[in-house]
Amino acid sequence: xxxxxxVIYPNVKIGSNTIIEDYVILGKTSVNTKKKDIxxxxxxxILRTGTILYTGTTIGxxxxxxxxxxxxxxxxxGNNVSIGSNxxxxxxxxxxxxxxxxxLCFIPxxxxxxxxxxxxxxxxxxxxxxPPCPVFKERGKExxxxxxxxxxxxxxxxxxxxxxxxxxxxxxEGAFVAAGSVVLDDVKPHTVxxxxxxxxxxxxxxxxxxxxxYGKGEIYSWRSSLFK
Amino acid sequence: xxxxxxVIYPNVKIGSNTIIEDYVILGKTSVNTKKKDIxxxxxxxILRTGTILYTGTTIGxxxxxxxxxxxxxxxxxGNNVSIGSNxxxxxxxxxxxxxxxxxLCFIPxxxxxxxxxxxxxxxxxxxxxxPPCPVFKERGKExxxxxxxxxxxxxxxxxxxxxxxxxxxxxxEGAFVAAGSVVLDDVKPHTVxxxxxxxxxxxxxxxxxxxxxYGKGEIYSWRSSLFK
Amino acid sequence: xxxxxxVIYPNVKIGSNTIIEDYVILGKTSVNTKKKDIxxxxxxxILRTGTILYTGTTIGxxxxxxxxxxxxxxxxxGNNVSIGSNxxxxxxxxxxxxxxxxxLCFIPxxxxxxxxxxxxxxxxxxxxxxPPCPVFKERGKExxxxxxxxxxxxxxxxxxxxxxxxxxxxxxEGAFVAAGSVVLDDVKPHTVxxxxxxxxxxxxxxxxxxxxxYGKGEIYSWRSSLFK
Numbered sequence: 001x002x003x004x005x006x007v008i009y010p011n012v013k014i015g016s017n018t019i020i021e022d023y024v025i026l027g028k029t030s031v032n033t034k035k036k037d038i039x040x041x042x043x044x045x046i047l048r049t050g051t052i053l054y055t056g057t058t059i060g061x062x063x064x065x066x067x068x069x070x071x072x073x074x075x076x077x078g079n080n081v082s083i084g085s086n087x088x089x090x091x092x093x094x095x096x097x098x099x100x101x102x103x104l105c106f107i108p109x110x111x112x113x114x115x116x117x118x119x120x121x122x123x124x125x126x127x128x129x130x131p132p133c134p135v136f137k138e139r140g141k142e143x144x145x146x147x148x149x150x151x152x153x154x155x156x157x158x159x160x161x162x163x164x165x166x167x168x169x170x171x172x173e174g175a176f177v178a179a180g181s182v183v184l185d186d187v188k189p190h191t192v193x194x195x196x197x198x199x200x201x202x203x204x205x206x207x208x209x210x211x212x213x214y215g216k217g218e219i220y221s222w223r224s225s226l227f228k
Numbered sequence: 229x230x231x232x233x234x235v236i237y238p239n240v241k242i243g244s245n246t247i248i249e250d251y252v253i254l255g256k257t258s259v260n261t262k263k264k265d266i267x268x269x270x271x272x273x274i275l276r277t278g279t280i281l282y283t284g285t286t287i288g289x290x291x292x293x294x295x296x297x298x299x300x301x302x303x304x305x306g307n308n309v310s311i312g313s314n315x316x317x318x319x320x321x322x323x324x325x326x327x328x329x330x331x332l333c334f335i336p337x338x339x340x341x342x343x344x345x346x347x348x349x350x351x352x353x354x355x356x357x358x359p360p361c362p363v364f365k366e367r368g369k370e371x372x373x374x375x376x377x378x379x380x381x382x383x384x385x386x387x388x389x390x391x392x393x394x395x396x397x398x399x400x401e402g403a404f405v406a407a408g409s410v411v412l413d414d415v416k417p418h419t420v421x422x423x424x425x426x427x428x429x430x431x432x433x434x435x436x437x438x439x440x441x442y443g444k445g446e447i448y449s450w451r452s453s454l455f456k
Numbered sequence: 457x458x459x460x461x462x463v464i465y466p467n468v469k470i471g472s473n474t475i476i477e478d479y480v481i482l483g484k485t486s487v488n489t490k491k492k493d494i495x496x497x498x499x500x501x502i503l504r505t506g507t508i509l510y511t512g513t514t515i516g517x518x519x520x521x522x523x524x525x526x527x528x529x530x531x532x533x534g535n536n537v538s539i540g541s542n543x544x545x546x547x548x549x550x551x552x553x554x555x556x557x558x559x560l561c562f563i564p565x566x567x568x569x570x571x572x573x574x575x576x577x578x579x580x581x582x583x584x585x586x587p588p589c590p591v592f593k594e595r596g597k598e599x600x601x602x603x604x605x606x607x608x609x610x611x612x613x614x615x616x617x618x619x620x621x622x623x624x625x626x627x628x629e630g631a632f633v634a635a636g637s638v639v640l641d642d643v644k645p646h647t648v649x650x651x652x653x654x655x656x657x658x659x660x661x662x663x664x665x666x667x668x669x670y671g672k673g674e675i676y677s678w679r680s681s682l683f684k
Contacts, residue, residue, distance in 0.1 A: 005235065007461065007478050022235050022253055023278075025478055025505055049253055049280055050296075050479075052505055052523050067280050067298050068314075068506075070523050070541055085298055085316050086332075086524075088541050088559050088577075100360065103316050104334055104352070104542075106559050106577040106617075118360050121316075121334040122352035122392070124560070124578035124618040126635050131614060132556065132574050134678040135669055146667040158359060161334075162352040162392040162410075164578070164618040164636040179354050180392040180410030180424060182618075182636030182652075196410075196424050196636060196652050211374040213363055222362040233463065250463050250481055251506075277481055277508055278524075295508050295526050296542075313526055313544050314560075328588065331544050331562055332580070346588050349544075349562040350580035350620070386587060389562075390580040390620040390638075407582050408620040408638030408652060424638075424652050439602040441591055450590040 011036075011055055015043030021067075025052045032056075032091065033073050042079065054091075066103060084121065093150065098227050102161070110150030116227050117153050120161035120179060125151055127167045154189065156223055174204060174220065239264075239283055243271030249295075253280045260284075260319065261301045270307065282319075294331060312349065321378065326455050330389070338378030344455050345381050348389035348407060353379055355395045382417065384451055402432060402448065467492075467511055471499030477523075481508045488512075488547065489529045498535065510547075522559060540577065549606065554683050558617070566606030572683050573609050576617035576635060581607055583623045610645065612679055630660060630676065 006020050009027035020026070024047050027039045037056035045063040047053070053065075056073035063077070066085030071077075075089055078097035083089060087105040096115035101107065105119055108127040113119075127150045135147045149168030153159065157171045160179035171177060172189030181198040192202040205217040214222075234248050237255035248254070252275050255267045265284035273291040275281070281293075284301035291305070294313030299305075303317055306325035311317060315333040324343035329335065333347055336355040341347075355378045363375045377396030381387065385399045388407035399405060400417030409426040420430040433445040442450075462476050465483035476482070480503050483495045493512035501519040503509070509521075512529035519533070522541030527533075531545055534553035539545060543561040552571035557563065561575055564583040569575075583606045591603045605624030609615065613627045616635035627633060628645030637654040648658040661673040670678075 023251055023479055023506075028505065049256065050251075050278065050506065050524075068278075068296055068524060068542075086296075086314055086542055086560075104314075104332065104560065108577070120352075120354065120359060121336070122350075122578075124576075124635075126576065126617045129666060130632075130663060130675050131576060131616070132679075134675070146669065160359070161354045166635060176358075179352075179394060207358060210357060213374065219358050219362070223360075251479055277484065278479075278506065296506075296524055314524075314542055332542075332560065348580075348582065348587060349564070350578075388587070389582045404586075407580075407622060435586060438585060441602065447586050447590070451588075 009055065012039045012041075014041045015045065015061065017043055018045040018047065020047050021049045021051070023050045024048075028052055028054045030054060030073055037073065048085070060097065078115065096155075108150060110148055112150060112152045114153060114155040114157075114173075116156040116223065117159070118157075119159040120163070122162040123159050123165075124163075125165045127151075129167050156220075156227075157187075158220075174223075176204060176207075176220075237283065240267045240269075242269045243273065243289065245271055246273040246275065248275050249277045249279070251278045252276075256280055256282045258282060258301055265301065276313070288325065306343065324383075336378060338376055340378060340380045342381060342383040342385075342401075344384040344451065345387070346385075347387040348391070350390040351387050351393075352391075353393045355379075357395050384448075384455075385415075386448075402451075404432060404435075404448075465511065468495045468497075470497045471501065471517065473499055474501040474503065476503050477505045477507070479506045480504075484508055484510045486510060486529055493529065504541070516553065534571065552611075564606060566604055568606060568608045570609060570611040570613075570629075572612040572679065573615070574613075575615040576619070578618040579615050579621075580619075581621045583607075585623050612676075612683075613643075614676075630679075632660060632663075632676075 005022040006024040012027035039055045040058045042061035048067045050068040051065040052070040054073040057075040059077040060079035062080045064082040068086050069083045071089040072091045074091045075093050077095045080098045082100045084103035089107045090109045092109045093111040095113045099117045101119045102121040105123040127148045133147045151169045153171045154173040156174045158176045162180050164182045171187040174190045175187045176192045178194035182196040184197040190204045194201045207219045233250040234252040240255035267283045268286045270289035276295045278296040279293040280298040282301040285303040287305040288307035290308045292310040296314050297311045299317040300319045302319045303321050305323045308326045310328045312331035317335045318337045320337045321339040323341045327345045329347045330349040333351045355376045361375045379397045381399045382401040384402045386404045392410045399415045402418045403415045404420045406422035410424040412425040418432045422429045435447045461478040462480040468483035495511045496514045498517035504523045506524040507521040508526040510529040513531040515533040516535035518536045520538040524542050525539045527545040528547045530547045531549050533551045536554045538556045540559035545563045546565045548565045549567040551569045555573045557575045558577040561579045583604045589603045607621050607625045609627045610629040612630045614632045618636050620638045627643045630646045631643045632648045634650035638652040640653040646660045650657045663675045
């Protein structure tokens with residue numbers, strides 16, 4: 001029989017029917033975590049090879065992590081969420097239900113991803129306009145919250161591969177940020193933006209499905225029905 | 229004596245003279261893999277720390293993987309291939325001989341990399357124009373193949389660091405995509421493209437070697453001779 | 457009692473009060489390292505889960521590595537340095553004191569980062585203008601040094617998230633490269649550049665702190681005092 005090849009630290013609550021693969025670390029502590037902090041993972045999770053989940057984070061049902069994914073402390077994560085291989089979720093973020101974050105992404109502190117958000121590989125999100133912000137070192141947590149602004153990505157928005165989001169950006173409901181964009185300004189709901197800096201190039205309702213499987217405007221209508 | 233610090237699952241065929249470093253996983257299965265699937269690795273491989281190779285993939289001779297590289301199921305990989313640290317190869321791709329993929333790259337399903345392709349660090353390739361494509365969930369594999377289009381990168385092409393390739397792009401033989409490009413259109417053979425979106429800026433034959441080691445037009449002529 | 461879950465190879469000198477987390481590899485060798493090479497780590501280091509440090513590298517006091525960070529051979533690294541999760545430092549680079557490299561960064565050979573440099577997540581640095589440079593294979597080390605040019609990033613410069621630096625770039629003292637830049641030309645001291653290709657958009661002295669915590673021109677004055 002294969003020997004146990006993973007580490008579960010104290011204060012970890014794992015739901016039923018969870019798969020824990022090799023070299024996984026659960027309940028890791030840091031200088032920010034407290035003794036009473038708990039890592040909670042809902043039922044039916046698949047925690048792939050080398051996944052690292054810190055304590056103080058709560059994760060819903062049907063969670064999946066890719067190989068070597070890493071999620072730090074004090075995150076609230078909904079049901080049916082998938083975090084891709086080599087992706088990093090820092091602390092204090094909120095991730096809704098049915099969110100898919102692909103591989104090699106970086107999600108910093110104070111990010112809010114609402115339900116049904118989809119994010120391609122290689123996305124980098126920022127949260128400080130003038131890094132490294134002095135108030136981190138000089139003036140403590142209260143000022144820190146004035147300075148750090150994670151993004152809000154609204155329900156069902158799609159963030160294309162390799163996108164970079166500047167601090168505090170709001171991406172509107174059902175919007176689509178094309179691959180390779182650098183987003184400096186808020187993105188209006190149901191619009192399509194692209195480029196550096198990202199500008200509106202279309203609306204979701206005008207997108208055309210090249211292979212003709214869906215009609216104009218139907219491309220993303222399936223998504224809202226999917227999550228009802 | 230140091231204890232064995234890696235895991236080899238069933239159905240793994242490893243060629244002679246292979247080096248397996250710490251925390252390597254060989255023959256990993258997924259929901260897509262079948263019991264009869266085999267991971268084949270040719271002779272003289274170096275599998276560096278934390279490498280993960282799924283079953284159902286075939287790899288030629290003299291393979292090298294960087295630390296924490298990850299290759300999923302059903303890939304066909306030629307001889308003398310090197311996959312860099314933290315890079316990810318998803319399923320169902322074809323990688324020719326003498327291909328070098330550097331660190332922190334993302335290669336999605338249905339990518340074709342012909343012989344002698346070189347890829348810098350941080351490259352992100354996409355394969356769906358309107359992600360996440362509905363047909364994945366709604367209409368099964370047949371429709372999926374109409375919708376997903378990986379890139380074809382022709383023999384000897386060079387993809388610079390941090391490049392993002394949109395779905396279905398063809399990069400011509402011996403072409404050079406400069407670092408930081410976002411490639412929306414096919415790239416003609418032996419041309420140099422750069423920018424967002426990538427535009428032709430030169431031809432390979434006009435590139436000048438700054439330190440004067442090679443004459444104009446000679447910079448890449450060595451490559452074709454190298455692989456004969 | 458938890459069993460030892462890491463590997464320390466020969467010729468590793470670790471300072472007092474060092475924390476070594478699970479699955480860490482210290483003193484890893486490569487084809488480039490010699491038997492007499494040593495990995496030296498100063499006191500008070502925190503080596504997080506899955507960190508890989510090759511032999512032949514020297515690291516100062518108070519070092520921190522993120523989970524799955526990787527540093528290859530023959531680097532000289534100062535005091536109070538932090539290398540983020542999943543970041544890669546290749547060989548033969550010099551990193552000064554108080555340098556912070558965030559997550560998912562790629563730092564190639566012959567990079568020089570002076571004291572107090574700060575680098576955001578997802579930065580990719582290059583060192584060869586026409587990769588893969590023929591002289592690597594054909595003409596040996598002496599010619600190689602004519603061809604490879606790592607960047608010099610001067611004291612206190614700030615490199616924003618997702619930035620790509622072309623080979624041999626000099627980023628001046630206290631300069632700020634905005635997130636998402638592709639840097640083709642040298643950056644003058646105390647200037648702010650942005651875009652693809654990166655152009656000057658401001659000077660550090662003219663940056664305005666949106667929440668009003670700092671006055672105009674004061675935003676980065678704290679940094680020089682911090683490191684005195």
